[in-house]
Amino acid sequence: MKWFTDYKEELELVFDEAVRRISAFPAPLNKAGLDFLDKFHPxxxxxxxxxxxxxxxFWLREQTKLPAGTYRTLSLANVFVMLHFFVQDDLMDTDTGAEERRTMLPLSNLFQAEYSRLYRGYFSSDSPFWAHADTWLGQWAECVTRENEADYFRDDPVRIAHKAAPVKLASTGALLLSGQEELIGPFSRQTDHTLLALQMADDWADWREDLETGSYNCLLSLIRTRRGLKADEPLTEDNVKQAVFVHGCLRDYAEAASAWFGGAPTGLFHAPHMDAFHQSLLDDLLSEASRIDKERGLLELGGFTYLLSKRNKS
Structure with a gap:
């Protein structure tokens, strides 16, 4: 995990500064903001x-070669981007009460003000940064509004990544500050492939919760397609378990993610730690698929063999 451990000291500085800024919010939003930050503190x-x-x-450091403080500021800005959009997601995806909304909505606006202030420190009002920012915001808005009805995983999988499009504000900033605006588009497309793999990994972990709440889920979309179901037709937990544990659906899911990764790199930029992060997501999915395949194979050989294998693991 060098893609993480190499930056732990930098992240400590970034999150200490986030704590300092949130502590200055008016009460009681400062406490609510610190509590929310703690949920995502790496x-x-x-x-x-x-x-x-x-x-x-930070993953673009070798490509952009900016002062160390610039990466910290861009990372800090994206911490507030993360917090703002996670509040938005929570409010859209959960049945929050009026009291919680009265806290979280103004808190979200304070998060937004912080990242806007940080980015304005680098980019004037006429900078192309803001046009790109509008593009990423538009991608996010369309995805979260239409993902269920559009069924992006079936029809246009990379658009699933647009749910996290605002994270590209930081890479856009780094490329502009290093005079490499021409790479923003290609790097955005490669980042989308990484974000797709991340969403697919999350959807494998969260499929039960998403099935219960009706939230869009890539794995459930694949299973619906395999069963010939429309997006609004019911899918049961037994349907999912049968697809995954009997018919090997997770293997196909993981291999699809790997195939999309193979077509992503352009060779135009050097971001080895982002590639390593992407590969780790794929490795985790493939490892889970192999584990399930092995257990299914043992069951097919007979229950006694399966029990012995379980005992040998203990």
Whole structure:
């Protein structure tokens, strides 16, 4: 995990500064903001890790060769991007009460103000940065609005990545500051492939929850397609388990993610740690598929053989 461990000291500085800024929010939003930040702090146990959100500018260091402080600022800005859009996602995806909305909506606006202020420190109002920012925001808005009805995983999988399009603000900034605006488009497309793999890995982990809440899920989309179901037709937990554990659907899912990765690199830029992060996502999916394939094979040989294999693991 050098794509993470190489930047732990930098991330400590970034998140310390995020804590300082959120602490200055008016009460009680400062406490709510710090509590929300803790959920995603990469250096704290039991937090949700969203590595690409704050590591993306660091992963471009070899390509862009900017001052060290610039990467910290771009990472800090993207921490606030992450927090703002996660609040938006939570409000759209969960049945929050009026009291929680009264806290989280203004808090989200304060997060947005912070990242806008940080980016304005580098980019004037006439900078092309803001046109790209509008593009990433438009991609996000369309994806979260239409993903269920459009069924992007079936028809245009890379567009699934647009749910996280705002993270590309940091890479856009780094490329502009290094005079490489021509790489923004190609790097955006490669980042989309990494974001797609990340979403696919998350959807494998979260399929039960997404099935229950009706949230869009790439794995469930694949299974619906295999069963000839429309997006609004019911899919049961037993349907999913049969597809995964009997018919090997996860193997096809993981291999599809790997095939898309193979077609992503352009050779126009050097971001080895992003490639390594992407590969780790694929390795995890393929490893899970292999584990399930092995257990299914043992079951086909007979229950006694399967029990022996389980015992040998203990």
């Amino acid at each position: 250096l704290k146990k039991n937090s949700t890790k969203n590595y690409i959100c704050y590591l993306l500018p």
